[in-house]
Amino acid sequence: MKRLALVTVAAAGLATALPAAAQFQKPEDAIKYRKAAMTVMANHFGRIAAMANGKAPFDATAAQGNADIVVMMSKLPFAGFVEGTASGETKAKPEIWSEPDKFKNATTRMQDEVVKLNAAARTGSLDQIKIAVGDVGKSCKACHDNYRKE
Amino acid sequence: MKRLALVTVAAAGLATALPAAAQFQKPEDAIKYRKAAMTVMANHFGRIAAMANGKAPFDATAAQGNADIVVMMSKLPFAGFVEGTASGETKAKPEIWSEPDKFKNATTRMQDEVVKLNAAARTGSLDQIKIAVGDVGKSCKACHDNYRKE
Numbered sequence: 001m002k003r004l005a006l007v008t009v010a011a012a013g014l015a016t017a018l019p020a021a022a023q024f025q026k027p028e029d030a031i032k033y034r035k036a037a038m039t040v041m042a043n044h045f046g047r048i049a050a051m052a053n054g055k056a057p058f059d060a061t062a063a064q065g066n067a068d069i070v071v072m073m074s075k076l077p078f079a080g081f082v083e084g085t086a087s088g089e090t091k092a093k094p095e096i097w098s099e100p101d102k103f104k105n106a107t108t109r110m111q112d113e114v115v116k117l118n119a120a121a122r123t124g125s126l127d128q129i130k131i132a133v134g135d136v137g138k139s140c141k142a143c144h145d146n147y148r149k150e
Numbered sequence: 151m152k153r154l155a156l157v158t159v160a161a162a163g164l165a166t167a168l169p170a171a172a173q174f175q176k177p178e179d180a181i182k183y184r185k186a187a188m189t190v191m192a193n194h195f196g197r198i199a200a201m202a203n204g205k206a207p208f209d210a211t212a213a214q215g216n217a218d219i220v221v222m223m224s225k226l227p228f229a230g231f232v233e234g235t236a237s238g239e240t241k242a243k244p245e246i247w248s249e250p251d252k253f254k255n256a257t258t259r260m261q262d263e264v265v266k267l268n269a270a271a272r273t274g275s276l277d278q279i280k281i282a283v284g285d286v287g288k289s290c291k292a293c294h295d296n297y298r299k300e
Contacts, residue, residue, distance in 0.1 A: 023193070023197060029193075032189060033189060033190065033193050035186070036185070036186035036187075036189035036190050036193075037186070037190050039182060039183060039186035040183065040186050040187050040190060040223075040226065043173070043179075043183050043186075047173060068222075069222065069226070072218075072219065072222055073190075076190065076219070
């Protein structure tokens with residue numbers, strides 16, 4: 001557990017270096033922020049996934065650039081899941097706050113998988129990118145299945 | 151002009167390396183993306199501005215980390231201003247598309263100013279950060295005054 005906690009802190013980096021609640025003036029600001037960060041992350045992951053799925057031509061340089069963005073974005077949304085933001089314009093399930101360790105594990109898994117995706121993108125091998133895209137996708141789905149309302 | 155164009159390309163980086171329209175399936179996807187990127191950028195710039203304005207304690211490491219995020223985010227929104235996205239859930243003014251060179255100059259100015267903010271953050275000098283925050287703020291306002299509806 002200690003090791004996991006350290007990995008989490010390292011992966012989350014700056015975003016958790018400040019008290020999260022202090023970063024947002026109102027609950028709706030936190031909700032808007034985390035959704036925005038997810039939107040940007042999903043878009044850039046989607047561009048790599050499109051290459052992996054043959055829906056876009058493979059461009060190794062673009063895949064690397066997009067993977068860099070995904071890694072940075074992966075650190076951001078979770079500072080927005082502060083207490084008092086379970087209602088409003090959000091699909092967040094209350095389990096995010098009732099089982100915080102499990103939620104953190106799920107987010108850390110995604111953060112670890114996108115680091116692997118970035119490494120795969122740097123090999124320039126579409127086959128390796130395909131595998132990593134699949135693993136990232138599974139980590140997204142696992143967290144959404146448990147912590148996001150339909 | 152040629153030099154400016156080169157700076158623009160360098161600053162915009164990956165985001166303009168692909169045909170912009172190809173990155174979004176629907177106009178509303180492009181609008182959602184650019185707004186999300188602006189939201190994330192504004193949040194992290196806001197954290198530095200709060201330090202500059204004395205509303206948050208100065209934390210040099212946090213300022214640097216936030217400035218890194220702002221620089222990356224500054225490259226992203228403009229790929230979302232594709233043709234056919236002047237209406238819908240957007241405050242974008244039609245001048246974005248009728249005077250594209252001026253709009254690009256305005257966005258480039260902001261991108262240049264946030265690079266300077268990042269350099270200022272790296273000095274660890276709050277005084278330098280204050281100056282840079284002011285300049286970034288002016289570049290945001292100039293573009294919003296001309297290209298964003300109230």
